[in-house]
Amino acid sequence: MTTGDGSARDLRLVDTTLRDGSHAMAHQFTEANVRDTVRALDTAGISLIEVTHGDGLGGSTFNYGFSLVDERVLIKAAAEEARNATIAVLLLPGLGTVTDLRAAADLGAGAVRIATHCTEADVSTQHFTEARKLGLETVGFLMLSHMSEPGALAKQARIMVDAGCQCVYVVDSAGALILEEAGDRIAALVAEVGDTAQVGYHGHQNLSFGVANSVLAYRAGARQIDGSLVALGAGAGNSPTEVLAATFDRLGIRTGVDADVLMDACENIVKPYITRLPVMDRSSIVQGYAGVYSSFLLHAERAAERYQVPAHEILYRVGANKYVGGQEDMIIDIALQLAAEREGSTSFR
Numbered sequence: 001m002t003t004g005d006g007s008a009r010d011l012r013l014v015d016t017t018l019r020d021g022s023h024a025m026a027h028q029f030t031e032a033n034v035r036d037t038v039r040a041l042d043t044a045g046i047s048l049i050e051v052t053h054g055d056g057l058g059g060s061t062f063n064y065g066f067s068l069v070d071e072r073v074l075i076k077a078a079a080e081e082a083r084n085a086t087i088a089v090l091l092l093p094g095l096g097t098v099t100d101l102r103a104a105a106d107l108g109a110g111a112v113r114i115a116t117h118c119t120e121a122d123v124s125t126q127h128f129t130e131a132r133k134l135g136l137e138t139v140g141f142l143m144l145s146h147m148s149e150p151g152a153l154a155k156q157a158r159i160m161v162d163a164g165c166q167c168v169y170v171v172d173s174a175g176a177l178i179l180e181e182a183g184d185r186i187a188a189l190v191a192e193v194g195d196t197a198q199v200g201y202h203g204h205q206n207l208s209f210g211v212a213n214s215v216l217a218y219r220a221g222a223r224q225i226d227g228s229l230v231a232l233g234a235g236a237g238n239s240p241t242e243v244l245a246a247t248f249d250r251l252g253i254r255t256g257v258d259a260d261v262l263m264d265a266c267e268n269i270v271k272p273y274i275t276r277l278p279v280m281d282r283s284s285i286v287q288g289y290a291g292v293y294s295s296f297l298l299h300a301e302r303a304a305e306r307y308q309v310p311a312h313e314i315l316y317r318v319g320a321n322k323y324v325g326g327q328e329d330m331i332i333d334i335a336l337q338l339a340a341e342r343e344g345s346t347s348f349r
């Protein structure tokens with residue numbers, strides 16, 4: 001692999017501050033946030049920068065949460081700022097449409113990451129076909145990967161690759177994978193599709209394994225790894241890009257990324273706009289422990305506040321019910337159930 005300036009690279013670090021971080025920011029990024037962050041990431045040598053509503057194209061809705069600024073404005077701004085980096089957008093089939101994808105390409109996006117639940121890769125095939133016709137770089141996201149065993153996950157990766165996906169990701173949406181659980185999934189995907197496609201890893205910090213899993217993912221053959229500045233992302237956040245850059249540098253694995261420039265960006269650009277620092281608190285730890293989609297955190301906290309029940313209890317029940325992305329509204333049902341149970345037990349006493 002080579003970087004934009006032709007130098008050799010062993011691993012591509014991909015930054016999702018401006019997409020996964022949108023969850024943590026309740027989708028309130030401003031155009032200035034995006035411009036400043038893209039400029040810094042680009043200067044640091046990050047070659048793929050994801051910019052979209054947290055739930056992907058078309059995500060700004062009542063169910064997922066409305067964006068402060070239309071994502072099309074943000075994508076265009078990002079494309080204008082990036083000198084070397086490619087701007088990627090996220091698309092969840094069924095939420096984002098092919099029309100949204102064409103618009104994003106017209107605005108300057110050069111890559112799309114198409115995300116499905118880890119057992120539903122077949123819903124992505126049309127979108128990969130269209131993305132390739134548009135000349136976009138294509139990435140597949142198998143979300144909540146902890147819910148599938150390595151062999152089954154690899155078969156889903158095969159479906160994406162056969163449809164035109166150039167890099168397929170093990171996505172630890174719940175931050176539930178621990179060490180070999182991540183590495184074994186990467187190894188299974190590399191064995192299945194490694195001759196024609198790359199394999200990637202996207203981690204969350206709910207149980208604090210984002211960076212360690214990323215190292216094991218690299219050793220198992222992953223060649224694209226995601227991070228977010230200051231870990232800004234859903235749940236306890238993503239693997240911090242600046243820590244990934246420093247760690248891989250220490251290991252002698254070439255990323256072409258300058259960790260010091262990223263650390264400057266964290267202090268001077270990202271921290272000043274963060275409204276809620278991602279933390280490993282009771283709720284996010286429960287997300288990792290019970291296998292809950294990280295982006296459910298703010299939904300659970302809001303429901304907890306509204307119905308006066310603990311967020312972590314809501315999340316335990318979401319995990320037991322194995323809810324997947326798109327079932328955000330059911331979080332309210334759980335909060336109502338918990339409130340009714342508490343009410344029942346109080347009146348019984």
Ligand SMILES: CC[C@H](O)CC(=O)C(=O)O
Pocket residue numbers: 020054055056092115143144171172173174202234294295325
């Ligand atoms: C809604 C998409 C989701 O946030 C994608 C992702 O980053 C993940 O599943 O971890």
Ligand SMILES: [Mn+2]
Pocket residue numbers: 020173202204233234294
């Ligand atoms: Mn994520």
